[in-house]
Amino acid sequence: MSFSAEWLALREPADHAARDKKLLRQAALWAGQNPVILDLGCGTGATARAFSDVLPVNAQWRLVDSDSELLDRAAAEIGSTAKTHLLDLNEIEALPLEGVTLVTASALLDLVSEAWVNALVPKLDVPFYASLNYEGTMNWTPVGQLDEEIRLAFNTHQRTDKGFGPALGPDAAERSAEIFQHSGFKVNCADSPWQLGPGNEKLLFELIEGIAQAATDAGVKNATDWCRARQDNLSDTDCVIGHVDMLAKPTHIS
Numbered sequence: 001m002s003f004s005a006e007w008l009a010l011r012e013p014a015d016h017a018a019r020d021k022k023l024l025r026q027a028a029l030w031a032g033q034n035p036v037i038l039d040l041g042c043g044t045g046a047t048a049r050a051f052s053d054v055l056p057v058n059a060q061w062r063l064v065d066s067d068s069e070l071l072d073r074a075a076a077e078i079g080s081t082a083k084t085h086l087l088d089l090n091e092i093e094a095l096p097l098e099g100v101t102l103v104t105a106s107a108l109l110d111l112v113s114e115a116w117v118n119a120l121v122p123k124l125d126v127p128f129y130a131s132l133n134y135e136g137t138m139n140w141t142p143v144g145q146l147d148e149e150i151r152l153a154f155n156t157h158q159r160t161d162k163g164f165g166p167a168l169g170p171d172a173a174e175r176s177a178e179i180f181q182h183s184g185f186k187v188n189c190a191d192s193p194w195q196l197g198p199g200n201e202k203l204l205f206e207l208i209e210g211i212a213q214a215a216t217d218a219g220v221k222n223a224t225d226w227c228r229a230r231q232d233n234l235s236d237t238d239c240v241i242g243h244v245d246m247l248a249k250p251t252h253i254s
């Protein structure tokens, strides 16, 4: 599944504000004094930027994505501390895990399948930080008649294949936490909702467009009406989109 650099840039400030800061700091601490961080599905490098205030300057990043344009942007922005790896994340055996002290993944787990998480976990013996996993809720103010139908259809669409088999979608954090716990990891989760309102009109506009498209694909007939009504009223709209951050730690790390 492809993501434009423009969309990723639009969502980055909302993501940054939403991340649970306690889990972010804990992940940075567990990365150690000489951090080597593998970021899965790095996009333009938002996760590295989110960690920049809490990591030592010697932190090294290994950035993995299947989109070479996004990787080039990430490399250009992060500079010499980043090494890029053009890889399909389905090739778990090919992940450059040697010497890594922390693995990260932002806005990724809702795209992957349960089978993918099951295949990844046995390869990890370092902490795993996965932030901004959509958890199925969206609350609009003012409330609209079609909101619930649209949300349910969007969530159905979120579970369709995004290149990894049936996607975890809204179950991403909960199911991943169970899988990590079952494999002996200690897991902490925290809410990281997008809180959108005045000042987020551009992001809201594109978000509404995307939600409506997914709802249409999932069979809602009048999603376009919902879309136009919402987009025509952006200055008077608040929206909370539920996300969950997860941090999992193998038991040998104290």
Ligand SMILES: C[S@@+](CC[C@H](N)C(=O)[O-])C[C@H]1O[C@@H](n2cnc3c(N)ncnc32)[C@H](O)[C@@H]1O
Pocket: 001, 002, 003, 008, 015, 040, 041, 042, 043, 044, 045, 046, 047, 064, 065, 066, 067, 070, 087, 088, 089, 090, 105, 106, 107, 108, 111, 163
């Ligand atoms: C929602 S974006 C998140 C990007 C970034 N982590 C962020 O928070 O801005 C998901 C990223 O995963 C990448 N991706 C999706 N499927 C992939 C695959 N099969 N292999 C490698 N990267 C993939 C996309 O190219 C995109 O950069």
